[in-house]
Every structure is written in C-alpha cells, then in structure tokens.
Amino acid sequence: MTVRGDETTENGTPVRHDTRWWQSVRLRFGLLLALALLPWLLLSALETYAELDRARVSQSRLADIVASSTVAEVGQTLEAGRLGLDAAPQIIADLGCEAGSAEVLDRLGVYTALIVKDATNAVICQNPSSVSDLVLENPDAFSADKLFRIEAGLLGTGDQAQMVVVLQTVIRSSGHTYTLILPENLGRRDVLDVTLGAGSRITLTKLDGTGIVGLDRSEERNQFFLDRIADADVSLLDYTNRNGENRRSAARYFKYLGIYVSVGRPVRFENILSLINPYTSVMLPILAWLVGFGLIWIGTRSMLLAPISKVRRTARLFAGGKMDSRVRLSDSAAAEVQGLAYSFNSMAHQLQERDLRIADNMDEKDTLMREIHHRVKNNLQIIISLLNMQERKAVGAEAIEAISETRTRINAIAIVHRGLYESTDLRGIDVAPFISRLVASISESIGAEEAGISVKQSVAPCHLSADHAIPVALFIVEAISNAAEHGVERGGTIHIDIQCPETGVLQIDVADDGRGVGDPDAMRGIGTRLMKGFARQLAGTLVFQDNAPGLTARLTLPIDDSPEQPFQVSQKRR
Template structure:
C-alpha cells in the first residue's frame, strides 16, 4: 500500500484525471478552431494572390497603354518616313513627346535610314540582327524587344511597327525606344500588400528592371522562366517561392506586350501567425477560452464536490488507523450521496471494529486472568511439593539422602519462582532474565544464610526478556552452579559469590564465580551436579565448564545461544550505549 501512496498525488488524483478527461473531450473544439484558422489562412493566401494578380494586370494595362501610344505614333509617322527632313522631324518629336528616348526609320536591310534621339543615344544603328526586326520582316505587324547597349545606355524597350508598300511588300519599319523606368508598375497602389515589389521580365524570365532586384532573385538557382511559360499557355500566373534573402514571397504577373515583356508583382507571404490579422477572437481565442473555462470548471467543481470530502474521509480513516473509533464522519451529512454512502460505510466499520475490539479485549483479559491463575496454582503446587520434600528431608537420618532431597527441593523452588515471576509480571508470556537471576540468587543465598558462615553475593546481569521454556533450563543450571559453590567453596568458611550474565549478540554467557580453593574434582570424573549442568546447557544449545578463577576460586561458565527475545521491560535498558539489537525486534542491553 505504501508503494502506491508514494506516487505524486498531483498527477494521480481524481481532480487531475477528471480535468484531463474533460480537456480531451473538449479537444475537438480546439481542433475545429485550428481547422477554421487554417482554412482562413488558406483563403487569405488565395485572396492575397488574387490581389497581386489584379495589381499585376492593372500595372500591365498602364504600361500597355504607353506601348499602344507609341505604336499609334509610329504608324502615323510611317508614311512620312522617307522625307528629306526625316531626322529633324524625329528629333523634334523625341524632344517634345515625353517618354521617348529615340525614334528610328529602319530600312529593309535593318539599317536606320534616319533617327532622332536624346543626348547620349545613338542616331545611326544597324538592327538587322535584332530579333524584333527579324520578326517584322517575317510578317508580324508590331513587335517589342529589349534595346541593346548600342541603342540605349539605360534599360529600355524597342517597339517596332512594320511598314509595307502596296500588295504587302515589306518596306522597312518604324521603331521607338522607351525607357523601362517609365514602364515600371507604380507601387503606390493601395490594394498592394505591405512590402510589395514590381519588375518587368523578358520572355526568358530575366528581370529587365525592378523596384528591388533581391525580391526577384530566387533561391536554389530558380528563375521566373517557368512562370513565363505558364503565362504563355494561359495557366495561373501566380506562384510562391523563396527569394535570395530567405523570405517567402508570393508572385503574380501578366503579359505586357504579346509574348515579349511581362509584369511581375511580389509581396511577402502571410506567416503562420497571420490568423492574428484575421479574426483571432472568433477563430481561435473563443474556442481556447471555452476549453480553458471548462477545464477550470471541472477542477473547481471536483474540488468542491469530491476532493474535499475525500480528504475529510481520509482524515477520519487515519484516526481509525490510530485506534480512535469514537470519531464519526458527521460532517459528511452535507456531502453528495455517494460520499454519504462511503461515510456510512466507514461509520459501520468503526462500530464493527469497536465491538470486535471490546470482545477481543474481554477475551484477552479473561485469558490473562486464567493464565495468571494457572501460573499461581502451579507455583503453589510446586511450593507444596517443596514443603513436603523439606518435611521428608528433616525426617531422614541418612546425610547423603538429606542432601539429595535438599538439592531437589532447590530445583523445585527455582521452577516455582519462574511461575511466580510470570504471574506477577505485566506480561505473563515473558520474563526478564535479569530480574529472575537477581531474585533466584538472592533466594538461594538466603536459604543457606542461617546454616553457616556469611556468604555475600554480587550480581551483574544484562536484560533479556525470554520465553519461560528457555528460562527453566537457565534457572536449573544456575541452581546447580550456586549449590556447587555452597557445598565446595563456602562450606564452613563463607565467602563471596559473583554472578554475571552477559549477552553478546547471538551468544550469551552465564558465570558463577566463587573465591574458594578452586576445582576439586578429579579429571575424567563428574558428579551429578556437573552432569545436570551439562544437560541443562545442551537444552539451551550451549556448553558448560568449570575453570579456575584468575584470583583464585572456581568459575562455572555456560556459553549458549541467545534465545529469541522481545524488547526489554526496563526502559533504562534502551538507553544503554552498549545495547545490541538482533533481527526481529530483539534487544540486548548491559546494565
């Protein structure tokens, strides 16, 4: 359960999941808004290209009017082109008529017969190799071409008109040179988008003149030739491309004069955020506001209707986990019906647990009383047996028999002491070995105190709360060790008795030291006491031995496996610096 509670409640709670569900449910609104914005964006792009196309058409019509004016003038001058004052007349027209750089009368061979030009332009030019002149010779009535450097020092167009004699015989041509700067489209048109540029191109897609040449210098080696070819075939005259500066632009164009000169108008393409210039409130902001409002409403409603009641029930459940079943979720009476059902279930659960706990506590109290009564009766029975043995001992005349009965009586008294310790303790299932050793040794020394010299005792024991089954062999071993010291070390002289009980992790040591003459038994021969001590040590999975004490005397030592234990009953033992904790909540302390 704790593993699941460690997850972040922010992303695992009901409120977040309900909010995400509502957000997903309302997502089509945002998608619809995005689709509408994209459709509006596409329509804007189409309208933009249409505006450019219309602007290009208007620019072409304006420039074409200039060309038509030049054509009418040339047709009017053609019959008078052979007069003696041809050059003077043409020069006078160039000076008086605005927009003409030069006028020429061209013979059948392509050389100029006469001409008039502004200052800096050539008056005598040979046009025999010019494409426009070759087309006139082949039969075309009017042609337009790009003027060479020999004709004009600035970019210009040549308009040629075929001159024929009767019966259609080619008699030469009249030509006019028009500066391209005068034919360039006007960017003052209000229908043009911001950043629009214009240019004139020839039939090969080469820019003749432009307001900003960078706008018509396309990236990746592209040219305007493809657009010119589509315009010739009557296809759409609009397209988009990237210019040399990296800006994406829309292009539109129209033919200016037949298939010789074309007008191209360019403007920056609308960006991805062009929807801001359309209708941002209706297209995107309203759907987004509806989505955010619904999401916030779900979060708020879930907090007021669900989350706060779940938090309240969680606090009630945490009180139940600590055993406070008297608290009832009375505030849930104002909650939604589902929450009230859950609160009623918790209330019923608390009642059931309280009833069960009361029954269990009564049973445990009854069981505890019975166990204490049993321990008390066992202790009384053992004392009765000990009293009977004492009476029998006094009736005997045989000294060895009296000693044997005395030893038996001591062992029975030790067992009786175990049961007395259990029914007098707070926990009848365990006993503290330290308290038991103190009382048992005191009882053994006190029993012999009136029969001979004084024997003093000193006890140093660690606390170890163990099961009575393990305490019995330990008590019987201690009875044998103390009795052995009383018989052999203190008989007729008294002395000092030291009892030490140490817990060293998995191993415990119980020692009984006297200040007598030392071990008296012959090697290889063990008495009944030694045999019993070894048997009791084996019951504790240990070993017993008698060794000389360093300062004289004998040490009876038993090293055994530390029994399973619970925490000691003495709180002071938990504060000892040398406390040892074993797995399974076992605690060992020194005192």
C-alpha cells in the same frame, strides 16, 4: 524507493505507497479528456488545413485580380497623362499659364506638377511654383519619330528632393517641352501594401529592359520575361528575383506608351485576417480541453481529493489508536467517496466494538493467568512447608540434604511464578529482580553467610519468557549449590554474571574462586548432569572452564528478540 501499495515489512506493518506525479487522478482525468477531444482536434486540424489551402487559393486569385487591375489602372493613368500632354498646349494657350496648367492637373488627378520649357530650356510655365529643379536619370533622347518618353527623375521642391515618374513630350512646331510629374508610387503604394503585402511593388520597364521605377539601378528585366508579356492582355508570370525569392507578377506591354507595366508580389502572400477563422477551429478543442482540465482540477479537489484526504487522515488516526475517529464529509463530496466514508465508519465502529470485547476477554484471561500463577506459587509454598515438616522428621544427613535440595529447587520454581503474576507482562519476567530474589533464597538455603560465602551478581537488563525462566532458575540453583558444595565450601566468592547482547543470545556465567576441579570434562556428579539437562532443555550450550583457582559454568542459549508485542495487561478504552 517506491514500493507497491500492498507491500509489508517483515513484521507485517504496511509500507506507505509513494505515488509519482503522473499517477495523479487529475492528470489521468485530463488525459482521458484529451483522448475524448482528440477526434475533434484531428477533424478540426484537417478542416483547418483544407480551409487554409482554400484561403491560399482564394488569396492568390484575389491578389492576381488586384495586381491585374492595378496594371490596367497604371496604364490608364499613363495614357491619360500622355493625352493630357497633347491637350496642354491648347489649354494653356486659351486660359493662360496659371489657369491652364491648373486645369490640366485637375483633369489628370494624381499628377502633381506641370512644367513647360522653351527651346532654350527656360521655364515659361510652371505649376506649382515651388518646384525648383528636375533632373532626369538616363533619359532616352528625343528623335524625329519619338517625341514622347516616360523617365525617372529627381524633383526638387524647396530644400527637398524626391524620386518621381516624368512624362515628357516635345511640340515640334514650337520646340517647347511639356513635362508632367507623377509620384514614384503612382498613388497606389498604400493600397498594394494592404492587399498584396509589404513585398509588392509596381515596376515600369523600358523596351530594352532597363527600369524606370520599381527596379534597382543595377537590375534589368530578363528579356525572356519581357517576351512573355502580351500586348492588350495582362500576363501572369512566376519568376525568381536576384535574392532567390519566388515572386508572381501581373504584367502588360502598352505599345502606345512604349513601356512594360508590372505588379509583383510574394508568391506565398497570405492575409493574416483571413487565417483567423481556420486557426480558431483548431484552437477550439484545445481551449475546450484547457477549460475542461481547469474544471477537473478544481472539481476533483472538492469532490475527490479533499474527501479522500480526510478518509486517509482518519484512517491514520484510527491506526494510531484513536478508535473513536470517524470520517465526516461535506455534501460536495462525490457519492462514491461518501459511500467509502460510510463503509470506513461502519468498519471502525465494528472494530471498536470488537476491540472492547477483546479487551474484556484479555482482562479476564489476564486475571485467570495471574490467579493460576498465584495458586501454583501457593501450592509450591505448601509443598515447601511439607518438605520442611518432613525435614524435621528425617533421620540421617543424606535424607536431610536431599529434602533441602528439593526444597531449594521447588522454591526457585515458586519464585518464577511469583515473578510472573507480579509482572505486567504475563509472558515473561524481568531478569534483574528475578535473579536478585533467587540468589537471596539460594543464599539462605545453603547458609552462605554462616559458611563465609559471598554471592555477588551482575545482571544486564533483559527479559525472559516463562518457558526459559524455570530452566534458567533451576540451572542457577544447581550451579550455585555445586559451587558452594565443591568449590567454596570453606568460604569464598560466587559471582553470577548475566549478559544479553544484541545478537539474541543470553549468556549466564556462575563462577567461584574455589579450588577448581582440574579437568572439567571429568565432572560426573548429579548437579553436573542436571545442569547439562537444563542446557539441553533450553537448546543451549554448557561449558565448564577451570579458572585456576575456581570454576566457571557458562550457559549460552538463544532467546527470541523479535519485536512481537508481549501479552500485557490491557487497558479498557471507552
């Protein structure tokens, strides 16, 4: 369980404060740094958004320009091919098949093959010679008013075949067919992929909406789309294809060719290279925070965490009793932590000096207390000696008995004071040796051996304060004397049982195996009254129990079992 740092246990011991990970000074500094950089990040994000929007608009405009330019260039290429077909018969007639066909292809540039067939469809001129076969896909038939067409075809070259764009015309006077071959990509596919994106394409469409190239075989141009394309000008149109993709097209109708040329592209095309700079502006605050947090992580260790850890370890050693422990920090520690270490060292020095002074005072008080207990014991011994002298002069059994009882009681008090000044703990005594001396003294006083009385004891290890020891000693004196006088006066056993259970209660039983009393409540003697008085003084409970045979006097009293440190002999620390 996590507790507050200022909580303590019942005896005042501080409870260690278990911190959680988010309470780390590093993370808090990192959060403060993030808050400091937050305005920069927000402004950068807004600027990036605006820059991205400008980049999209700019890219869209550039793409429209490139697409429009491509449409015009494709139209010019096809127009040049048509003019080349018109000039090819004369050039071939003047230069011959090989030289004339090469001349035509050289002038047209991107065209890859020229084929001339006679009216019987036999090849009379071909360049290059590797072209083996040409098959047109769904061609429009020639007519009296239509001697030129642009179609899609499959061209065989050796063992391979490829889709091509075919320009054909028929010479009416000779019936010869002149054919020019153009690659399906019209020589511009790579350029479009770089500038307009991989989804861009060039489309050639017939007047009826069927595609020559760029359209799937099952796809046809919507007539509404074709009606919006103007002649001589490039039209920019937005549409949705069959896959549901939004596209933008630059298109134009070339009436001399009889086809539509369009270049389509994705509407949201973006050139990733143009976005590097906007995204960089957002990454800069984040990168700055990462670098700053890394520096905080490293710097706080050398300047704060490691020095504070040294202060904490030294404080624990100091609290554990190593009073000479001091904090020693390197110059890399922060000035505030060094000030804390200086204050701790100053406090430790003052506490050590005060501890030495207290130890000296304790030694002095300890000596005085021992001297007092010793003198009290000696004075009591003097009183006992005077009583012994008085006893020898006394006349009459009652006087002698009274003096003997008084001497026994005073001797019990003397035994307590002897136990106190001989003990290392001046606030109390050990019960076992104290009871052993007391029983020996009482046995000698009552003449137990001569009277055939056996006194046995069973004492659990426990500790009695000085305030408890004297009343307890006097109670035991009266209980043993009462048992010897009224219970086992003709011989028997007296048993003393002292128990110290963990419940904080001391129980003293003084039992004999004598004749008993029958009714314990009827006991009214002086000894009984004294025992009851001692019980009241100890805030305890006295119970007499007839054992048949014998009588038990049980005293139960509360004792202080708190973990307070008793007054002990101090050891000077230098």
